[in-house]
Amino acid sequence: MAIKEKQNVILNYELKINDEIVDTNFDKEPIEFVYGEGQLIEGLESGIKDMNEGDSKILKIPASQAYGEYDEKLSETIDIKDFEGIDLQIGMVLEAENSNDELIKATVTDVTKENVTVDYNHPLAGCDLEFRVEIKSII
Incomplete structure (x- = not known):
């Protein structure tokens, strides 16, 4: 069943910037959040829409849908x-x-x-992000 608003989603991710891994939780506990409540950056949340439990995907997220352009x-x-x-x-x-x-x-x-x-910019402002995500569970 695909992710719907207000469902708890548990996922693993790997974040790359310019082909360099800068963060991952594949070797740690997955994160859990409520889909649709803005707990993730815009591009990541919209990118996992319609994913199902067990699905994996690579998401390329422009700075404008992540932490914004550098100001x-x-x-x-x-x-x-x-x-x-x-x-x-x-x-x-x-x-x-x-x-x-x-x-x-x-x-x-x-x-x-x-x-x-x-x-005062977010440290990742101006960066295009690449996420590899795996949906572990949808509750």
């Missing part, structure tokens, strides 16, 4: 004094709350004696 406006340079007491490293992810008390994350992309550049 250079979401990068900013901040005075290093605002980071006093933090051992800043390029690639580290900082967390803060915005004016609506929502958690935001920023990746440190550059550190100088005067400034810190942070990027």
Whole structure:
């Protein structure tokens, strides 16, 4: 029976970017989610529509249906004094709350004696993704 709205789906996946495996759970526990509730990126959820238990598929998902296009406006340079007491490293992810008390994350992309550049884009923004998925169970 094919996947329908509000059903629990259990699946294994392998994620490739530019033909390089960057994540997989084939050697771990499969993930479980409720189909149709937006718990997966748009392209992955729409790509598994009509799959059945036991089916496998390769899905090529453009950035626009994954984590969005990279937006250079979401990068900013901040005075290093605002980071006093933090051992800043390029690639580290900082967390803060915005004016609506929502958690935001920023990746440190550059550190100088005067400034810190942070990027608010999702780390996979701008990336086309390739998923290999296997539907383990539909409940």
